[in-house]
Amino acid sequence: MPATPYKHTTNAKIENVEPKSHSQSDATVLVPEPSDDPNDPLNWPTSKKYVTLAIWSLASFSSQASAMANLQGYVLQAPLYGKTPVQVSYSISAALAGLIAGALIVVPLGRKFGSCFCLLWSTIGVLVTAIWSALMTSSKDYNAFIVSRLFAGIFASPPLILGSATVLRIFFRNQRGKCLHILHVPYLLGAVAGPTFGGFIVAKHPWPIQFWWTVAMNGLLIVLILLFLDNTEYSRNSQSSQPISLSEPLLTRRMKTYLYGSAAIEHVSFSQCIMIELRTVGDEILIGLCPISILAGLVLLVDFGFATMSYVLNILFVEQPVSEGGYAFNSNQTAAFTISQWIGLGIAETYGHFVSDRLPLWLCRRNNNIWKQEYRLYCTAAPVIILPIGLGLFASALQYHLHWVVLALGSVLIFAAGMSVVPIVMTYLCECFPNHASETSAIMSVYRLGFGLSTTFFATPWINKVGIGWTFGMAAIFTVSISVNLAFLIWKGPQAMKWSPFKRNADSHFGRNDLEEA
Template structure:
């Protein structure tokens, strides 16, 4: 529901030099927020879809994101059992299967985004789920001792297919939701992806403790099958060109169910306009260009360090928990290890609640305090608690627990705090960068995915030597200080982000900074201050 208000244009031409503003006709939500972007009058415009249809679309994308990491980390607690099956003396070498899946998740979107611009996001999403299902079956059937290499390859290709949903889902959110709604939407999408990091290993522990390790993949294959069925039945592409030139294309889109499904997922009418090869190459290059922009380097540095350390120590947590007490471990069985991971579940749940209540409210409150003028940097203020306070504390507590072999409940507290902090940080940073390059949401999300996973891919190769050299306490204590240092990037953006954004590539930079989006003191304007 929206309220349309028309204004007299008191300043018909923008005057950039003088600092005057231009008033425009706008639609406002009932609570006084300007609808950004402004929807068209067409009921087929995704911005005009019902709340139920928007929620259903987001739910399907979220299930796809969940299946990605649930499958990729589906054997995270199966190292010891698989080491026996593949005749590997060191269980740590089995963690390379998770590293391979993680690498695929980071790299896959870079190739999928150009294809989405050619064939449509929804079509690529569906077939990526089909590919993820196929690689899951492949992984579950690699049971012979000489098939370890094939198993690693299956995990890599599973990651390549699985990493597509989170990146393309970011563009879907930008198509469906208004500015004042995106914080919650990005929280739900990203935490669905991150929930798989928790659920996959937890179920893995229960499975390998009671039945064949191959079941770790069969259950996630079932989730992927459900996503495929829901997508075929309910999912529509959210691309919508509001320019007058695209009217004929919009009218040609089929309304009947079978024709619509055929056009969306297989063949028929084009979902999006055709692109030249030069444009496709530009789309492929965009994530790399976005990745080297100062605003991305400063924000991405935080997620690089924070998520990298957190992800790695979650990966090796199995080694500490299931290791013998004589070697400094806790002597847990796989089932007990799985039960321990429920503290991460609570971390994700609390992060979801925090994001629901904070990720839109805090930025909009700051916006209201500044006269209703929006700046993307307002979103970063939700990072103070999880990024600057809780994460360093959790890493330090984690290190002390391992160094002095404290009671496992202290380790559980550290794990819970770390789970909350990292899961609360990821949606905010992704949302911020997407809004800085809002015409390139998929490319921005893919870039942040690389930042999120790059360090966690490399750290398993040197962290064991680091721990053996200085001990787990010093290793994690240094990680805590590194996380504080990484927070300087967002601090700088909060202070001078509007200026730093202008140092990005002009062909990519597009944001909503300067828009007046909130009714203040009886003023019902919706305008861009220039």
């Protein structure tokens, strides 16, 4: 057993092991309670846990950067394919559609083959689709190019979906907020980094190169996965034997994990896999329709959706001529402008690192050491205040053609706030459904990405109808209004869980009691 200052208990109450002194802080409950087995991921050395988290985080970054690599290249592709830029931009929508589709099918595959197996082969798939897209340089390749981006999105889904469940398997409750933040922010950063690097590339080089650099990155990731990543699936049933032991030779473990797949966990036939898929989709629907999921999902849809919309449309605004209200940026300047999103994500990561676990645990201590999942949501207070301010600055800069620094400041605030909300809300929901973290992450991806998928279809008519200022001004009002959902969850979260129309599931594998059984 690892040496820790924590008391092992499954009680939701956090108790002191010894009376508190000036040199000793309160002991913290270990939930879930680790076993005595060294193969239990909860008992892994801290260094191994964080190496595992680092690889999954890199995979989250790499998958998104690869899926979004073409965001600044589609204008250059339009003459080649004989299409309008809007038609070629459907490749971005195809990638987003692939991310949604992949999120719905990856969970049963993870159950059959293991999360590490799915991560390796999905990374190989991302690499192959990048090569496929880069080779689509003929005027007749438009349809094939769109399909390649669809599959790129499908293969890019596993890191965040399965990675969220991995975090819950290897980290304790008092560590999960920070760790899920570490996992989510690289995922969100990848969606910015891909277009940023792509913008610098297409400014001076042929557009296929924006895909080739992701091939090298994914190749490195494959090597790291094979060298350092072990499966985290573990049976807590004392009657069950573990398929893979850390004491086995490295090559044997890698063969079982990455070549055979099913040897990593309990054997599941393909017919059982189909049944798991059907049951998983049913579970995802049930989770998605629970009152707390709807309320939290709408927050993700609105806050993340408008942050995404500002990012996608921002590229068009800054490149428009000054006579049309733009800033007449060239490709290099546009790519450099996206650094504002990087700064926003850096702020989000810093905020999550220092607040996402500390604030909930502080609230827990003030409540006689009784833990409530809703304490996680208090961390959204700062982001939900900052987000409408950022959207207001963004709207004002475009409406009155203020200096581009004002637009950049608005972009920083939008990203810092919008991207902070995602991991906080996801941590809360994953702890409400801890035995179904992958399903929760998958269905929340539908909430989160659905708005972004439709942005290219409705944003322009909306702007034409009411003007750019009112469009983002209304977006700011919507984000303020949706914050009521978070306030309600903080106030009535436990009761809302009981109001689920699927109460029969809430007492078995959905309910909050899972936290003490996980």
